[in-house]
Amino acid sequence: MYVPLLSISIWLPIAGAVAVLLLGSRRAELARWVALGVSLMTFVVAIHLYIGFYPDHAGMHFVERMPWIGAFNSFYELGVDGISMPLILLTAFLTPIVVIAGWEVIQTRPAQYFAAFLLLEGLMIGVFCALDALLFYVFWEAMLVPMFIIIGVWGGERRIYATVKFFLYTFLGSVFMLVALIYMYLQAGSYSILAFHELPLGMNEQILIFLAFLIAFAVKVPMWPVHTWLPDAHVEAPTGGSVILAAVLLKMGGYGFLRFSLPITPDASQSLAWLMIGLSLIAIVYIAFVALVQKDMKKLIAYSSIAHMGFVTLGFFVIFATIANSQDEAGAMLALQGGMVQMISHGLISGALFLCVGVMYDRLHSREIGAYGGVANTMPKFAAFVVLFALANAGLPGTSGFVGEFFVILGSFHASFWLAFTAATILVFGAAYTLWMVKRVIFGEVGNDGVAALEDVGRREFLILGILAVSVLALGVWPDPLVEAMDTTLRELLAHVMESKL
Amino acid sequence: MIDYYPAAAEIFLATAICVVLLVDVFLRDEQRMITYWLSLAALLGTAACSALFFVDEPVTTFFGSFVADAASGVLKLVAYVAVALVFVYSRDYLARRNLFKGEFFILGLFGLLGIMVMVSAHSLLTIYLGLELLSLSLYALVAFNRESATAAESAMKFFVLGAIASGTLLYGISLLYGVTGTLEIGTLAERLSGPDGMGIPALVGLAFIVVGVAFKFGAVPFHMWVPDVYQGAPTPVTLYIGSAPKIAAFALAWRVLVEGLGDAHASWQGMLIVLSILSLAIGNIVAIAQTNLKRMLAYSTISHVGFILMGFIAGSDDALSAALFYTVSYVIMAAAAFGMILLLSREGFEAEQLEDFKGLNARSPWFAFVMLMIMFSMAGVPPFIGFYAKLLVLGSLIDAGLVWFAVLGVLMAVVGAFYYLRVVWYMYFDDPLDEAPIAAPGGMRVVLSVNGLGLLVLGVFPGYLLELCMRVL
Numbered sequence: 018m019y020v021p022l023l024s025i026s027i028w029l030p031i032a033g034a035v036a037v038l039l040l041g042s043r044r045a046e047l048a049r050w051v052a053l054g055v056s057l058m059t060f061v062v063a064i065h066l067y068i069g070f071y072p073d074h075a076g077m078h079f080v081e082r083m084p085w086i087g088a089f090n091s092f093y094e095l096g097v098d099g100i101s102m103p104l105i106l107l108t109a110f111l112t113p114i115v116v117i118a119g120w121e122v123i124q125t126r127p128a129q130y131f132a133a134f135l136l137l138e139g140l141m142i143g144v145f146c147a148l149d150a151l152l153f154y155v156f157w158e159a160m161l162v163p164m165f166i167i168i169g170v171w172g173g174e175r176r177i178y179a180t181v182k183f184f185l186y187t188f189l190g191s192v193f194m195l196v197a198l199i200y201m202y203l204q205a206g207s208y209s210i211l212a213f214h215e216l217p218l219g220m221n222e223q224i225l226i227f228l229a230f231l232i233a234f235a236v237k238v239p240m241w242p243v244h245t246w247l248p249d250a251h252v253e254a255p256t257g258g259s260v261i262l263a264a265v266l267l268k269m270g271g272y273g274f275l276r277f278s279l280p281i282t283p284d285a286s287q288s289l290a291w292l293m294i295g296l297s298l299i300a301i302v303y304i305a306f307v308a309l310v311q312k313d314m315k316k317l318i319a320y321s322s323i324a325h326m327g328f329v330t331l332g333f334f335v336i337f338a339t340i341a342n343s344q345d346e347a348g349a350m351l352a353l354q355g356g357m358v359q360m361i362s363h364g365l366i367s368g369a370l371f372l373c374v375g376v377m378y379d380r381l382h383s384r385e386i387g388a389y390g391g392v393a394n395t396m397p398k399f400a401a402f403v404v405l406f407a408l409a410n411a412g413l414p415g416t417s418g419f420v421g422e423f424f425v426i427l428g429s430f431h432a433s434f435w436l437a438f439t440a441a442t443i444l445v446f447g448a449a450y451t452l453w454m455v456k457r458v459i460f461g462e463v464g465n466d467g468v469a470a471l472e473d474v475g476r477r478e479f480l481i482l483g484i485l486a487v488s489v490l491a492l493g494v495w496p497d498p499l500v501e502a503m504d505t506t507l508r509e510l511l512a513h514v515m516e517s518k519l
Numbered sequence: 520m521i522d523y524y525p526a527a528a529e530i531f532l533a534t535a536i537c538v539v540l541l542v543d544v545f546l547r548d549e550q551r552m553i554t555y556w557l558s559l560a561a562l563l564g565t566a567a568c569s570a571l572f573f574v575d576e577p578v579t580t581f582f583g584s585f586v587a588d589a590a591s592g593v594l595k596l597v598a599y600v601a602v603a604l605v606f607v608y609s610r611d612y613l614a615r616r617n618l619f620k621g622e623f624f625i626l627g628l629f630g631l632l633g634i635m636v637m638v639s640a641h642s643l644l645t646i647y648l649g650l651e652l653l654s655l656s657l658y659a660l661v662a663f664n665r666e667s668a669t670a671a672e673s674a675m676k677f678f679v680l681g682a683i684a685s686g687t688l689l690y691g692i693s694l695l696y697g698v699t700g701t702l703e704i705g706t707l708a709e710r711l712s713g714p715d716g717m718g719i720p721a722l723v724g725l726a727f728i729v730v731g732v733a734f735k736f737g738a739v740p741f742h743m744w745v746p747d748v749y750q751g752a753p754t755p756v757t758l759y760i761g762s763a764p765k766i767a768a769f770a771l772a773w774r775v776l777v778e779g780l781g782d783a784h785a786s787w788q789g790m791l792i793v794l795s796i797l798s799l800a801i802g803n804i805v806a807i808a809q810t811n812l813k814r815m816l817a818y819s820t821i822s823h824v825g826f827i828l829m830g831f832i833a834g835s836d837d838a839l840s841a842a843l844f845y846t847v848s849y850v851i852m853a854a855a856a857f858g859m860i861l862l863l864s865r866e867g868f869e870a871e872q873l874e875d876f877k878g879l880n881a882r883s884p885w886f887a888f889v890m891l892m893i894m895f896s897m898a899g900v901p902p903f904i905g906f907y908a909k910l911l912v913l914g915s916l917i918d919a920g921l922v923w924f925a926v927l928g929v930l931m932a933v934v935g936a937f938y939y940l941r942v943v944w945y946m947y948f949d950d951p952l953d954e955a956p957i958a959a960p961g962g963m964r965v966v967l968s969v970n971g972l973g974l975l976v977l978g979v980f981p982g983y984l985l986e987l988c989m990r991v992l
Contacts, residue, residue: 041884088985129884151910155901162895165940169948177948181940188900188936192929196922199914 022069023079023095023146026062026105030055030112031139034132042128049120052131056113059138063109070102072501075509077148077211078102085152090207094148099506100275100357101145103499107364108145108265110488112138114481115257118372121477122256122379123171130171133163134257141265145272150198150208154191157269161187164258164266171255179246179253186246190236194277197229201281214280217518223285230278231293237270240330241300244323251319252384256375259315263322263371264364271329271360275510279333283514286334293334298439300327305446309453313384314374317454318367321410324443325363331440332356332425338432340515348431353507354500355424361499362409362417362492369406369485373399376478377458381467386457390464395471400459402474402482407455409489411448417492522580525587528568528595529635535561536628543621551619555610558624559603562631566599583703584642589991590773590843591638594766598638601763601850602631607966608858609755611959615866618664618753626663627759630656634763638770643692643702646774650688650735653767654681657760661752673751680734680744688731694724695779704779712782725783728775729790735768736824739797749817754864754871757813758857761820762850768824769846772831777839784834791832792924798825799931806938813871815938816856819897822935823849829912829928836992838915844988845908848896848977852905855893855970862886862959862967876942878951886957886964887946889971896974898939899932903978907985 033055040048070078077096085093097105115134123130140163143156161184168180198208200222205212218226236243247267251259279286286293301324308320333356336349376399377392378384393400409416412423422444429437463469474482492499523530539561543554569592577588605627613619633653640646658681662674696702698721699710711717717725730741737745749757776787802822809815827849830842863870863879863886870876880887896903909932916925959967977984 038884086982086985088982088989126880129880155906158901158906162891162900165943166947169944177944180948181937181944184940185933185936189930189933192933193926195910196913196917196925196929199910199917199925200922203914203918 021081022062022066023081023097023142026059026066026109027095027139027143027146029062029139030059030135030142034135034139037128037132037135040128042126045127048128048131049116052135053113053116055135056109056116056138059142060109060113063106066097066102067106067502070097070502072099073505075505080148085149089151089202091151092149092207092209093152094209095146096148097146099503100272100510103357103361103502104145104265104268104272105142107268107361108138108141111260111264111364111368114368114372114484115260117477117481118260118375119255119257122375125171130167130257133167134261137163137167137261141269144269148210150202150210150213152208153210154195154198158188158191160266164262167258168250168254171258172253174253175249176253179249182246183250186243187236190233190243193229194233197226201226210276213277214513216281218282220284220288220519223282223518224289227278227282227285227289230273230282234270234273234278235296237273238267238326238330239270239323240296240327241304241323244300244304247323248316248319251322251371252313252315256371256378259371259375260368263318263367267322267326268360268364271326271333271356274330274333275357279514280510282518284517284519286514287337290334290337293330294338294436297327297331297334298436300324301331301440301443302446305443305450308450309446311450312386314377314386314454314458315371315384317386317450318370318374321447321450322363322367324447325359325367325410328422328425328440328443329356329359329363332359332421332428335425335429335432335436336511336514338436339428342433343431345431346511348428349511350428350507351424351431352428353511354503355421355426355428357421357503357507358417358424358492358496358499359421362421362489365485365489365492366406366409366416366418369402369482369489370410372481372485373403373406376474376482380471386454388464389458389468391459391461392468392471393459394463395468396473398479399474399482402486403459404455405486406489407451409493411451412444415490415493417489417496419493420496521582522578524572525574525578525580526585526639527572528565529632529639531568532561532565532628532632532635535564536625536632539621539628540625543625546621548619551621554621554624555606558606558628561628562599562603562606566596569595569599579641579705583705584645585639586641587639591770593987593991594638594770594843595635597847597850598631598634598763598766601766601854602627602759604854604858604966604970605755605759605762608758608854608861608963611963612755612861612864616664623660623663623755626656626660630660630759631763634767634770637767637774640770640774641704643695643704643707643775643779646771647685647689647692649767650771651685653764654685657681657764660756660759661748663756664753667753669751670753673748677744677748684731684734684741687727687734691724691727691731694720694727698724704774707779708781711780717783717786721783722786725780725787726790728780729787729794732768732772732776733794735764735771736827737821738794738824738828739801739821742798742801742821745821746814746817749820750811750814750871754813754857754860754869758854758861761816761853761857765846765850765853769827769843773839776831788832788834791828795825795828795832796924796927798822798828799928803931803935803938806935809938810873811871812860812873812876812942813857815873816853819935819938820853822931823897825931826909826912826928829916829924832924833912833915833919833921835915835919837989838912838919840988840992841908841911841915843992844911844985847984847988848904848908851970851973851977852893852896855889855967855974856897858963858967858970859886859890859893862957862963865955865958868955873942873945874952877945877949879946881951882954883957885968889968890946891943892971892974894939894942896978898936900936901978903974904981904984905974906978907981911985
């Protein structure tokens with residue numbers, strides 16, 4: 018029997034959001050359970066995507082195609098490959114966790130809170146499966162609306178500044194992409210992304226299109242120097258918002274590079290790879306220094322996100338240098354795989370770290386590092402989780418954080434020793450800023466009366482942190498299922514990118 | 520023998536207005552609802568006439584001065600819907616302020632008749648006739664609340680400036696008549712085509728006509744009347760001015776510039792580019808500084824006009840359809856936006872300050888959501904209809920090779936997004952300033968909800984409206 022799995026995974030959460038809204042905050046308890054039920058059902062659907070996925074089969078899986086806007090020759094066309102499937106799985110995995118995390122914490126308009134996250138989930142999954150550029154853009158932009166509301170309503174003190182900045186920054190980035198998409202539509206006669214991949218483009222066109230995409234995706238990733246919205250948005254967002262923002266929204270930028278920039282403008286990507294590598298290195302090294310001096314835990318994790326996402330963009334664009342210097346496709350594949358693994362792993366780790374900050378914030382209502390100290394004495398279970406996630410963030414072997422970074426650095430070695438060396442210093446700095454924070458917050462003497470009165474994690478918190486800890490370790494010890502799922506797709510992509518369009 | 524059928528809707532409406540007028544004279548104040556229902560019935564009958572005599576191929580009548588074609592049929596239908604929305608949204612507001620008088624409906628219908636004549640005009644004189652019928656109705660409507668000094672002041676401004684604009688337009692028309700010896704648009708186009716069709720006198724005439732068109736659209740630098748009139752007029756009248764007459768402005772530009780002076784596209788393209796850029800910049804930037812919602816929406820109108828003009832600038836058939844689509848979607852959005860102001864107003868309280876929307880989500884989550892849809896649609900965020908309107912006009916610009924202009928347009932759209940966002944943040948992030956329950960009657964709530972949801976539904980399934988706009992032009 019044919020089941021439109023992708024459509025279900027998009028529209029089920031959106032329908033759930035409508036249902037939760039209709040229940041309203043007066044029946045908050047029921048609304049919570051409906052939200053949890055819908056998000057778990059979506060996760061089950063996403064697992065079916067993984068089960069039904071044939072890693073050896075190149076091209077798109079679960080394709081759905083229906084006419085949408087005849088006047089534009091635009092289709093409601095969905096499909097996933099080895100790049101998008103893991104990201105959908107990540108999205109569907111994290112949404113139930115976010116719902117559970119907000120269970121008791123959110124007391125103002127809970128129904129709207131949960132509905133916003135369900136809506137966001139459907140739209141994010143839509144971004145990852147859309148194969149029609151117009152459909153993609155609609156999901157991409159529509160996503161901003163619930164996120165704008167989430168940060169603005171349930172955020173911290175400067176939430177309005179942060180959310181408006183977030184919205185305008187990303188809106189500004191994506192309108193340039195819109196112009197590029199319209200341009201390619203006029204050339205190709207349709208909005209099909211796969212047709213864009215085959216579209217012959219001259220060098221000047223490619224450069225301009227690449228830059229238009231770069232603005233859109235660089236803001237989302239975010240890359241230095243357009244990262245300034247991220248610390249604000251992260252700090253002010255409620256815990257759930259920070260988790261989704263760091264874990265999934267940032268991945269949209271990386272996904273965009275793989276889906277649009279590299280295959281549509283391979284020659285421009287090659288000739289501007291130096292720029293991308295340069296910006297990535299700045300993000301990795303400079304932002305690591307910035308992270309070192311942060312006093313606010315959320316801000317520190319936000320900056321560490323930027324540095325870690327630098328590895329992703331480095332992995333995606335170092336492939337040109339790798340191939341040019343060593344004529345070795347294996348090195349380039351390593352870099353690409355590393356970038357992808359890093360995206361998934363960073364999604365889990367940064368999400369977990371934000372949840373940890375959330376756990377502390379719920380108790381003491383402070384994100385300042387200075388307001389804590391010696392938390393391990395009163396919250397031993399919690400301290401164990403924090404240490405684990407912090408080590409994963411620093412790239413400890415055995416955790417998922419190690420796999421991605423190690424692959425990228427190996428891939429960079431094929432390009433140039435100094436490149437790899439510079440990137441590898443992040444491992445030191447990453448360890449420095451993360452562990453220093455852990456030392457100040459978790460260990461030492463009990464800092465003040467507030468900390469002395471802390472209660473350890475409850476069952477609900479233990480559950481979500483435990484699930485995340487298991488997945489971080491599992492992915493670190495045995496990344497094969499993930500790597501295999503995307504192997505064929507990335508190989509195809511690499512072959513496509515290495516073929517000049519000129 | 521004159522063929523009257525193409526003008527059946529106009530003739531029906533003219534007759535119906537006379538009937539409403541006569542009936543209204545004999546009604547006591549508490550029976551005024553009869554006028555309201557009769558006006559709606561007149562609209563329904565006119566719509567039925569339009570639908571019944573809908574033609575796919577153009578038919579001219581009255582010695583070539585009147586034309587019925589598919590595009591005019593669609594434009595008129597949109598105008599009926601807009602005016603019907605105005606009447607439905609305004610009823611309660613007027614009744615609570617002792618303004619529930621027959622004049623509002625009769626003048627509104629006369630204005631509609633003017634719009635219809637403009638839409639179907641096939642001669643410069645017919646256009647002028649329709650324009651004056653519309654404008655005079657509007658002047659009177661703005662001053663319709665006799666006790667309000669600001670309304671009288673804005674009516675005065677509107678009248679003086681409008682008269683100048685009409686004069687300019689008429690002067691342009693007379694120059695063209697002098698050059699070509701005809702007022703009929705088809706013949707005019709023939710005589711102006713050819714290598715030496717557009718001489719200096721014709722170009723001077725063209726310039727004056729563009730000024731007239733720009734004034735009716737409210738494009739910068741002929742926009743001065745827009746903010747004052749929008750703010751000063753009673754909100755139902757603002758709702759009227761903000762919606763249906765945009766169709767007339769589109770028709771004016773389309774009939775005169777495209778159909779009549781199409782061969783001079785290169786000449787008026789440059790003028791419209793200047794108007795469009797100025798409108799986008801001034802409209803969006805000045806709107807940021809507004810604290811009065813009606814005034815903010817006035818500046819937002821100006822910026823939307825900049826986008827509509829893009830379709831004319833690109834010039835191709837698809838581009839015109841894009842401008843038509845933009846106009847239609849703008850009319851729907853504007854009707855809903857002003858409808859929201861009317862919804863929140865009550866006796867002695869005009870919900871026209873931005874701050875009056877603070878905390879709306881706490882008072883009425885549903886209408887806060889409706890307003891959210893309207894604002895994001897106006898900002899051009901998908902999946903609302905306003906996004907496709909912008910997509911189409913930008914696409915036509917890129918198709919015409921004006922990529923730089925498209926980039927400028929999207930930048931201005933980002934600037935504009937700020938003040939729409941501000942309304943959303945007032946509604947969702949701030950606490951309400953007053954807790955009074957929303958007093959609007961059920962019928963209006965339903966219609967406004969449908970109007971707002973329409974923005975979303977048309978945004979998810981824009982295909983039908985789009986194909987309609989493509990087919991008729």
